[in-house]
Amino acid sequence: MEVTYRCFELDPNTERDIKENIYEKLSKKYGMSVAQAKANTQNMVQMAKEVGLDYQMDTLILTNTFDAHRLTMFAQTQGLMKEMTERILRAHFTESKHIGDHKTLTELAVEVGLNRDAVEKMLASDDMTEAVRADEQTAQQYGITGVPFFLINKKYALTGAQPTEVFVQALKKVIAEDAIVVLNDQDGVICDENGCEIPKK
Template identity: 50%
Template sequence: MKVEIWSDYQCPFCYIGKRRFEEALKQFENKAQVEVSFRSFELNPEAERDINMSQNEMLAKKYGMSHADVEANNQNLTQQAKELGLEYHLDKVVLTNSFDAHRLMHFAESKGKENEMNELLFKAYFTEGKHIGDHAILVNLAEEAGLDKFEVEAMLGGTTFTAEVRGDEQEGSQLGITGVPFFVINRKYGISGAQSAEAFLDTLKKIWAEENPLQMVNDPATGDACTDGSCNVPEK
């Protein structure tokens, strides 16, 4: 089973959805047969790298929300995150362009460090209030994930993995993805939003059963067996 997760590192529900899916996967009987990969989606591809505005100010301006409404929204998200063991500091996040962070994720994937890099990027943004558009910070995070500092600096200084990011975004558009997180299973089933761990687990079980039906190798009516609390004893 292949699960592809479209997300953006500046999306609070993407980090929450990622963790809920991971909780579901831990409980899934066939988790060893599940391949998970992350795909790029930019919520604001036109954003500047350096933005002189807080997230609270941005939300109030973009959605016409009052300061109290923004705080209430932040508290709700923070509580949802806390229930999953995540620590959100939404008043400290640094708005930026996430494109280079996505390029770094693809570089990490090429080195077998995709999972580590994804976790560190989300944590840096929502917990540590780091500027994930800043190359120096991205290099430090990459080193923490076990990647080579000089290779990462060279990658970020050029245009490598631009095609991979754009390719993910194009594929997502073709699949009809307009918001994240979005989970695609076997390129056949789609799950939108940060569903509960229980919902993810139920979906995994259902899809596994549909994709892997039991194949009988003999007629169930033949062979000795016990049914309905009784056994047919063969005559000698």
């Protein structure tokens, strides 16, 4: 099974530098108290902790992620999309790094094996913009409005953070439905690398 990351911006209009913290932002967006926003966020933090992820939401730096998306698409051209995406996610959620900052993104890219000069040149240009927009347009066509969103074989969807067993059940269903069904009684001539065998009547 091959996993491919796709680009999706929760808020494309977000500024690069934001003074509000995540709780204040959620409070304003959803019309709840800061305390409620923090309580809701802690539920996600606990879910992450249960699978070995250390989310530091108190110090998380909000920013526009478009350039980070461009970097992941650039990394894909070098065969390092998975490594780049995971490095950016860890930098954002665990290390409280500013992933909208070009210097920060460049350092992260170098860590996973990308060429510094090539990354700096890419970030200073509009390169990979069309690739990011194409992914986002595809998401719109599928009716995706939030993340996480998992699409299997371009047909089966799982939305939201789900337990491992949900993915196992989904994959078993996909495998079962994609299995080849033989419609005849297999009484014809069968050929393989050793030649052909004519069935006995």
